[in-house]
Amino acid sequence: MLYLIGTITKYVMLLCMVLYTIISFRALLYHRIFPERVPTDSLEERRRKMEDSDDLAEERWERSYVCQMGLAIICFLAGSVNLFLNHLTAGIILRSGVMLLFLTAYPMIMQLIYPRLKTLLLCDFVMYSGIGYVILSRLSPEKYAPKQVLMLIVIGAALMWIPKIIEKLKDAKIPAAILGILGLISLIGVIFLGSKVYGANLSISLKGFSIQPSEVVKITFVMLIAMLFRNRSDFKRVFFATGVAAVHVLVLVLSKDLGAALIFFVTYLVMLYQATIHVKKGRLYPLAGLGCGAVGAVGAFLLFDHVRQRVTVWLDPWPKINDTGYQITQSLFAIGNGSLLGTGLYRGRPTDIPLVSKDFIFAAIAEEFGGIFSIFLILAILATILRMIRISATLQTVFYRLVGLGFATVYAIQVFLTVGGDINMIPLTGVTLPWISYGGSSLLCMYLIFMILYGLVIMRENEEIKIGEEYVSGGRPEGLRTKTDRPEQKKNKTGNGQGVQSGSGSRRS
């Protein structure tokens, strides 16, 4: 009987994951379509058309949101039922209950506070932290799960006000600069104060709490670079920004946190590419950056023993199975054992993998939930990243566009490094899987990223409402219209956004 329920819940989770991913990608295709501006329309007519288009957008969004949220919660419930079957204790029931309450209530509370927070990122958050809770409870119900639940709730509650700040913030320049510099200082601080974990200086311990500054510095770094590129991208500025990025990367290399160094490096390259795309010969900058990266990689390979070791293990882990290749071969055993459909919760042996709760959580998921589930998880995360990029594409302010893109890159590279490492596609870098892996610093980082993106979504909604108002009221001086100024353009193209800016421009003048 238990076996039957276990198997059914496994397939329910798989089905939820697959549907979730499909809906997630479908929702990416939706964008708001503004009605065509017909000069003869009366004010009344325009208002009606605008309301219709608003209703359509609202309806589509609502449908995707309800479906995805429902699937995420069902997936979580199926996983929890499976946990109860195998490990029925008061603690686990209590925690699952608290978690269920949190996962359903948190997005609702966020939407109550921010009525304009219309984004499917809320569902992604519920889906991933739900999966994370289930797999961490399975790995160690007493050690990881309670702390993870506690941290999810505490950090989530503490950071709820971030979108508000962003909405209110008139000028992000000074806060971004201050935070960026503080971040860099804390990063340097780790070299001197940090405690060694697996041969690398990663964290600072304070009264029992240990925090890994590189996780939070990812955020301040992205903001700092976006601040530098917000209005200039000439050679001098690129030179300066590159210097700032190089200091970050070098400090991380010195503290032997190569995974984080790689994340910072790629994020900087992507932001540099985006910031200099309109500059003449701007494409040379990221190319030069890639060149430096290649030189740096070879240098790291020659200089550091542990880099060489990881590369040799990556090329062929089997001869070193009882030594340096132990981790990755255990991970491969787990993934292979799970096969496509997975063993089912508690029926695999993911606990054989060292560090399974952090760097190798993906292998544990692949073993017990199955290959198909893990593939759809990768795809769902891809949809999340594309959604982040789309948020960034619909914004008007260069600073926030760059921030959004930077966060999407951080997330993407981090997932690529950990998943790619676990399946031995690339050498291991010791990076955690965002939202799912155990760890407070990683959670804090992801919460910050999501909260700031929520802020950006609200900002975009505000902008859109302005566009709508202008459409209805007839807009601005005729002389400012340009041939690209077509309000009926799709929402995620920037053309429509001009209305706001030229409007403000005219006010300014």
Next chain:
Amino acid sequence: MSKADPAQGEAKSSAPKGSGSRKSLFLEQETRDSRLESQNRSLYFLAGGFSCLFMGMVIFLLIFHMGKGDAIQNNPYNLRVRNQSANVVRGSILTSDGVVIAESNWNGENEIRSYPGKNVYAHVAGYLSMGNSGAEKLCSYYLLQSHSGIEEKMKNEWLGEKMPGDSAVLSIDSGLQELSYELLGENRGAIVAVEPSTGRILAMVSKPDFDPNELDQLMSETAKKEDGEKESFLVNRVTNGMYPPGSTFKILTSVAYIRMHPGYQDEVIYHCDGVFQTEDGPIRCAGGTIHGDIRLSGGFGMSCNGIYAEIGKEVDPRDFRTLAEGFGFNNVLTDEFPVSVSSFPLANDADDFEKMQTAFGQGRTLVTPLQEAMIAATVANGGVMMKPRYFDKVLSPSGKEVISFESEEYGRPISAWEAKWMTEMMKGCVNAGTGTEAAVEGIQVAGKTGSAQYGNGDETHAVFVGFAPADDPKIAVCVYVEEGGSGGKVAAPIASKLFEEYLKN
């Protein structure tokens, strides 16, 4: 709008000062538009880049699952295999005709592994204690899987019982295996039979042997013995015995010679007077026989050492080594089960004496009996060498086939024409040479005898390699009797009986 408005950025630097006028505002607008446009295009490009990265992971993962995901599981470091024994009763091992050679019995508390085949299948079945060996190791992962039906799984889950494991079917033929065991008698040595077209091992006997049921007891007894005798019965001589090939190596030497003389029609005549003089001493034919004027085929059939010594001087060691390595010398024959690497150490600058010694199979060349059988099987299979294997398929507890393993080609060390040539020569050896005792009535046998000298004395190991029927080979064998004496008198008759048993039943 905030001061960080992009309009103030690039636009300002490019637009003329005094942007208050309508004209300049218009310009500013244009510049900013093109900037945002290009920025959005680059965003789509980046989104495409991330998508490629993630699709790369998905494809990599899919390939992993389709490819080696299962194959890597059978590894001693994978505790999943051992862990399975908590849920699954280890399955049985069967011969191809269904004789059980290893099974597990559940007595309510413990699982007892027994080997009904006893000594006969000792090295085939292997053992589980002290590190696995044999089929117990080869099939370990599959024996602990359970492909029983869903209703059976439910029932066992409900009752809290262990699942019955899948059983492994080997390619071993019970009749041939038992006969081989019997024929080798009290001798030390090895017998291996292979199906030439597939590389499936049909029989594998190694002596001294042991009873796997009493292994623990045997081990404690041997612990008390002198060092020289320790544990040698555990060695599977078929796969891990390293022997001088003796005259059977002349198969390779002949191929090397034919290859050197394209279109060779057996025209060269050699005169043998029993002793071939060299600077380092005389080379004699076995038993001091004087063969007189003979051709290559005759020299092969009668196993004349002189003619091969002559050939050995002529053959370029480089070509010789390439040929030998094509058959698997200095290489791994298969990575599925442990086989010692047969060695052919002839160096490019070897002196004539070593070249001559190597040519008729004395030298420093060492082979495993399995390697010898594979040489015969390759000739039999028209020059195509198959990978040796003895694990055929996996059956579910209800007897349904779960996995069936395919044969793989190892390589093509000799051409079809060379294989045909060698078949003729080997037929000659059995019909009118040293191997007459390998003949079977009504079946044309092809083979080669060998009497491999060991140590410094005149004593020899008796060897026979061959296959039958010569025109449509179904079985290739290698019989290696340690200290057996003459290959033609001791090993060939055993091969004859094996051919008869396998082909007539």
